[in-house]
Amino acid sequence: MSKAIETKKVIVDDIAGKFKAAASVVVVDYRGLNVAQVTELRKQLREAGVEFKVYKNSLTRRATEIAGVDAINEFLVGPNAVAFSNVDVVAPAKIINDFAKKNEQLEIKAGIIEGNVSSAEDVKALAELPSREGLLSMLLSVLQAPVRNFALATKAVAEQKEEQGA
Secondary structure, three states, rough: OOHHHHHHHHHHHHHHHHHHOOOOOEEOOOOOHHHHHHHHHHHHHHHOOOEEEEEHHHHHHHHHHHHHHHHHHHHHOOOOOOEEEEOOOOHHHHHHHHHHOOOOOOOOEEEEEEEEEEEHHHHHHHOOOOOOOHHHHHHHHHHHHHHHHHHHHHHHHHHHHHHOOO
16 A cells, blocks of 8 residues: 555544544634634634644545544535534534634534534534533522522511511
């Protein structure tokens, strides 16, 4: 086997491993972004622990077939960049969606969320969800509401009895 083919096989196996290990993947079309914009996007993604790479589509298609997510291959047309997140499912979608709002040239094509291929609309919907901390605070307020209401009712009854007794 030639050296080039062996090198490509290693790259395909590496990409397939990233697809298998990823909690979420976002595929974007980055045409029209200048170097400074791409650098800023990479910086934001890196700070969130997201890997942002540009691969040849032919190598990425082979890797998705190995990883069992080849349904995303229909979106691998033209120049693409792929964001892989192994920990946070929402981070790449949120960062890329926010960046795309400021830079209209960046287009979300598709994604893979916990092993399921998702459309651009699904990725954008995921990005619009509140953060984990926001969801936890919402849950906490829902859990506190009955106790708070009970305390207010008890206080009102106590005040009413106090007024009747006086």
